[in-house]
Amino acid sequence: MRIDVVSLFPEEVDRCTAFGVTGRARERGLLQLHGWNPREYADGNYRKTDDRTFGGGPGMVMLVEPLRRCLAAVRQADPTPVHVVYLSPQGRRLEQKRVRELAAMPRLVLLCGRYEGIDERLVQAEVDEELSIGDYVLSGGELAAAVVVDAVARLQDGALNDAGSAAQDSFEDGLLDCPHYSHPVEHAYGTVPEVLRSGNHAAIARWRRQQALVRTWLRRPDLLQGRELSKVDRKLLEEGLRALEQ
Numbered sequence: 001m002r003i004d005v006v007s008l009f010p011e012e013v014d015r016c017t018a019f020g021v022t023g024r025a026r027e028r029g030l031l032q033l034h035g036w037n038p039r040e041y042a043d044g045n046y047r048k049t050d051d052r053t054f055g056g057g058p059g060m061v062m063l064v065e066p067l068r069r070c071l072a073a074v075r076q077a078d079p080t081p082v083h084v085v086y087l088s089p090q091g092r093r094l095e096q097k098r099v100r101e102l103a104a105m106p107r108l109v110l111l112c113g114r115y116e117g118i119d120e121r122l123v124q125a126e127v128d129e130e131l132s133i134g135d136y137v138l139s140g141g142e143l144a145a146a147v148v149v150d151a152v153a154r155l156q157d158g159a160l161n162d163a164g165s166a167a168q169d170s171f172e173d174g175l176l177d178c179p180h181y182s183h184p185v186e187h188a189y190g191t192v193p194e195v196l197r198s199g200n201h202a203a204i205a206r207w208r209r210q211q212a213l214v215r216t217w218l219r220r221p222d223l224l225q226g227r228e229l230s231k232v233d234r235k236l237l238e239e240g241l242r243a244l245e246q
């Protein structure tokens, strides 16, 4: 998968994805990341990329023309058709389902706004999809772009080792993940639950599913809205909630 990032600070996204799973995906050629700076396509010796907003009011707006030229160069760099995503607080909320769809695309262009954002004419003419990573405001779209790069990189075939992909699946079915434990068994902070050391894989799977259901019910009931739980899951959840009351 190829991702082109258009940003006044392209190195910010590069640095956020240089380590761990994303770094390994890049080393393995599962993901190619290219940074582009619209300032290189701006006019004049100040290479202006922004200007005052029409209608008055505070803040500056990123100009159409440097971005148009930059995006033309991005398209020209590779024959693969692009899907242009603009990261902004006005975008549709990014969820794992959309991450999976983006991860399946051959090529993405991530457009990062700074100042008060980008001239709407560029957005209307060039952007395929406006996405928000959450209802909060960042000083620029770069960190949002890095989130998208991370989320799609780990879904590339070969990016995760087996355990990782297993963990991935458990979250995938729309529930929160269960708690995890490692050594030592006994610690001042508590003891590892007996069932996880029993070697009884059916009981372990049951316990993990029950924990995931109870956690989702208590922390993110919205994830269970409009979802028919199977009889087994309903029983597990009820039993798990009762156990909490004791």
Ligand SMILES: NC(=O)c1ccc(NCc2ccccc2N2CCOCC2)nc1
Binding pocket: 087, 088, 089, 112, 113, 114, 115, 116, 117, 118, 131, 132, 133, 134, 135, 136, 137, 138, 139, 140, 141, 144
């Ligand atoms: N939730 C998100 O995905 C998200 C994404 C970007 C972002 N900021 C860059 C930005 C991009 C587009 C428009 C405005 C802005 N902003 C620039 C700074 O001022 C506020 C508005 N913030 C949050």
